[in-house]
Structure formats: structure tokens, C-alpha cells
Amino acid sequence: xxxxxxxxxxxxxxxxxxxxxxxxxxxxxxxxLLFGEQDVQALRLSREVLADQVEQILDVWYGFVGANPHxxxxxxxxxxxxxxxxxxxxxxxxxxxxILDTAAAHYDQTWLDYQYEIGLRHARAKKNATDGVHxxxxxxxxxxxxxxxxxxxxxxxxxxxxGHSAEEVEQMEQAWLKSVLLQVTLWSQPYVKDGEF
Amino acid sequence: xxxxxxxxxxxxxxxxxxxxxxxxxxxxxxxxLLFGEQDVQALRLSREVLADQVEQILDVWYGFVGANPHxxxxxxxxxxxxxxxxxxxxxxxxxxxxILDTAAAHYDQTWLDYQYEIGLRHARAKKNATDGVHxxxxxxxxxxxxxxxxxxxxxxxxxxxxGHSAEEVEQMEQAWLKSVLLQVTLWSQPYVKDGEF
Numbered sequence: 028x029x030x031x032x033x034x035x036x037x038x039x040x041x042x043x044x045x046x047x048x049x050x051x052x053x054x055x056x057x058x059x060l061l062f063g064e065q066d067v068q069a070l071r072l073s074r075e076v077l078a079d080q081v082e083q084i085l086d087v088w089y090g091f092v093g094a095n096p097h098x099x100x101x102x103x104x105x106x107x108x109x110x111x112x113x114x115x116x117x118x119x120x121x122x123x124x125x126i127l128d129t130a131a132a133h134y135d136q137t138w139l140d141y142q143y144e145i146g147l148r149h150a151r152a153k154k155n156a157t158d159g160v161h162x163x164x165x166x167x168x169x170x171x172x173x174x175x176x177x178x179x180x181x182x183x184x185x186x187x188x189x190g191h192s193a194e195e196v197e198q199m200e201q202a203w204l205k206s207v208l209l210q211v212t213l214w215s216q217p218y219v220k221d222g223e224f
Numbered sequence: 225x226x227x228x229x230x231x232x233x234x235x236x237x238x239x240x241x242x243x244x245x246x247x248x249x250x251x252x253x254x255x256x257l258l259f260g261e262q263d264v265q266a267l268r269l270s271r272e273v274l275a276d277q278v279e280q281i282l283d284v285w286y287g288f289v290g291a292n293p294h295x296x297x298x299x300x301x302x303x304x305x306x307x308x309x310x311x312x313x314x315x316x317x318x319x320x321x322x323i324l325d326t327a328a329a330h331y332d333q334t335w336l337d338y339q340y341e342i343g344l345r346h347a348r349a350k351k352n353a354t355d356g357v358h359x360x361x362x363x364x365x366x367x368x369x370x371x372x373x374x375x376x377x378x379x380x381x382x383x384x385x386x387g388h389s390a391e392e393v394e395q396m397e398q399a400w401l402k403s404v405l406l407q408v409t410l411w412s413q414p415y416v417k418d419g420e421f
Contacts, residue, residue, distance in 0.1 A: 172405055219417070
């Protein structure tokens with residue numbers, strides 16, 4: 028389990044509930060996505076590539092969210108409509124760790140459980156609770172999946188910045204795309220009606 | 225509106241309910257996805273490329289679903305576990321038209337309404353109703369998004385088969401990826417709990 032001192036980052040701890048999905052369920056999702064061992068290796072290669080670029084990547088992503096009021100809304104005070112700087116900063120630290128965790132590609136029970144936790148924190152179930160903030164009640168589901176596209180696309184120059192071959196860069200991009208789609212699927216579970224997930 | 229004689233294909237007809245989303249909502253989704261006019265043009269170019277290859281594309285997609293029991297399950301008789309050939313064939317005709325409609329890229333109210341209809345037909349709300357079949361009660365939400373990946377990836381050789389430049393092919397691929405992610409987002413609406421979409 029990653030050892031960090033990031034507030035609210037509870038990966039691998041007893042504070043994280045068991046995922047409603049099993050590792051067998053996860054295997055079927057991976058098969059649907061054509062996610063295989065090559066993707067695991069490409070993600071791990073990307074960890075070496077991205078580790079010292081995390082802050083620059085977050086600058087790009089936060090710049091995109093900040094430029095789009097419909098996305099920034101999830102970080103605002105509903106009364107004033109103003110962004111909550113402390114909330115943005117707290118989430119940013121965990122978002123940086125998320126980059127490293129995605130690239131570590133240990134898709135085991137601990138990781139599966141934490142995807143459930145991440146989903147709960149976006150949905151009404153646990154939005155705002157981790158950081159004790161008074162913000163909007165839910166991250167609207169409709170933006171989770173569309174955000175996957177700019178997240179992965181804006182990674183491309185970072186993945187290509189360390190001199191790897193075009194084929195390696197392409198494999199890292201595809202592995203990231205698959206992993207983000209897989210994760211958004213897992214995060215969606217708390218949003219979906221009972222019996223339809 | 226497309227004129228076809230495909231059973232159950234109701235695009236642009238009074239049988240389709242109004243989408244709960246507005247065109248302004250759609251615009252925000254497109255912005256989140258970085259979906260712009262270049263993507264519209266790339267999709268329309270893909271229509272010329274793909275139109276005479278629809279059956280071959282469907283062969284690939286149906287081959288993938290048929291090879292994965294967890295996906296084929298949505299087309300089976302729950303009592304016997306056997307695939308329903310008539311159901312598979314009826315959906316296939318509409319799936320072929322979906323390729324052409326996606327590539328036509330008329331993202332107007334009529335199109336938006338039909339995305340809602342497609343979502344309802346996957347969710348518990350209207351599963352099986354269009355074809356009057358006795359099959360499983362819902363297409364599990366968890367497979368909708370992961371399926372986007374093989375759908376788009378297996379299109380690549382078809383998009384590249386007519387001699388377009390590498391840049392044009394790449395633009396068509398990216399436009400298809402964005403459009404499918406956009407559509408899966410719209411299809412998810414009937415699955416999501418009230419007030420969380």
C-alpha cells in the first residue's frame with residue numbers, strides 16, 4: 028500500500044469499505060476493455076515517465092477545470108458560487124497520488140476497494156465528507172465520463188517527453204485510456220440504481 | 225431524419241420521448257469532451273468510408289460479443305441461457321444504422337432525444353420492449369462504457385481502408401472515440417439515481 032501523508036488519502040486502510048464487486052467481476056470488465064498484461068506493463072513504464080511531471084500535469088488539468096464553470100461548480104460554495112480554494116488544494120494532492128496509483132497498476136482487491144471509495148466521494152453518498160467542506164451535493168455523473176477524454180489526451184505530451192519510441196508512447200496512451208475508462212466504470216457504481224449496475 | 229424500414233428504429237418519430245437534457249446541456253458535454261467542428265467533419269468523412277463496410281464491422285462486433293458470455297447474456301433467454309437469434313438479428317439492423325447515424329453527426333434535438341431512447345432500451349425501463357422478447361431485464365451498466373473501447377479500436381482498420389492520410393484517419397478515430405463516450409454518457413441517464421446525473 029502506498030505510504031503518504033496526504034490528508035483524506037485512505038488507500039489500503041481500514042477506513043475503506045469493501046467494493047460491491049469481486050475480483051472476478053473486475054476480470055470481466057478488463058476482458059471487455061481488452062485490458063491485458065501489455066497494458067499493465069505500459070502503465071508501469073508510464074509511472075517512471077510521469078512521476079517527476081505530476082505537478083505540471085495537474086496544472087493542465089486544473090487549468091481546464093478552472094476554465095469551465097460547469098466543472099468548477101463541484102468545487103464551489105453553493106451559497107456564494109465562489110470556488111473553495113482549500114477544497115481544490117486538498118483534492119489536488121490526492122489527484123496527484125491518483126496519477127501514480129493508476130500507473131502502478133496493482134489491480135487487486137485493495138485497489139478495487141479504493142475505486143469504490145473514490146466513486147462514493149463523487150456521488151451524493153460521500154461528496155464533501157472527506158474534506159469537511161460545504162460545497163455542492165454531488166459531482167454530476169454526466170461529466171465523469173466526458174472528462175476521461177481530456178484527462179488522457181493532455182497526458183500525451185508528458186508521455187512522449189522522455190524519449191520513448193512512438194510505439195511505446197502509443198501503448199502507454201492506450202493503457203491509460205483503458206484504465207481511466209475502467210475506473211470511471213467502477214466510480215459509477217454508487218450513482219446507478221439498485222439492480223442495474 | 226433517416227428513412228428506413230428497420231423494425232423498432234424510431235429515430236425522428238413521435239414514438240420517441242423528449243430527452244431530459246437540453247441542447248445547452250449537450251453543449252456543455254461536448255465542451256468537456258473537447259468535441260468541436262473538426263470532429264463533426266471527421267465523423268462525416270468517416271460516413272463515406274464506413275458506409276459500404278457496415279456488415280463487416282458488425283461481424284467483428286458481434287464476434288466479440290458472441291465470444292464473451294458475460295456480454296452475450298443480455299441477448300439470452302434467462303430460463304435456458306440460450307442466445308435469442310431473432311433478438312440478436314433485430315438489434316443488429318439497428319446497430320448498423322447507428323454506425324451511419326453516429327457518422328452523420330447531426331447533434332440536434334432529434335438526435336438527443338434518440339440517445340435518451342437508446343438509453344431506456346438498455347436500462348430496465350425499456351429493455352426487451354422494442355423487440356417483444358423475453359430476455360434478461362437489463363443490460364448491466366458496468367459493460368456499457370468498457371465496450372466503448374473495443375467498438376472504437378476495431379473501427380481503426382476500417383477507417384484506414386480507403387487511402388486517407390494518417391492524419392485524417394487519426395482525426396476520424398478521435399472523433400469516433402469522443403462521440404461514443406458522449407453517447408454512453410447520454411445512455412447512462414436512465415440508469416442513474418434521481419438528482420445525481
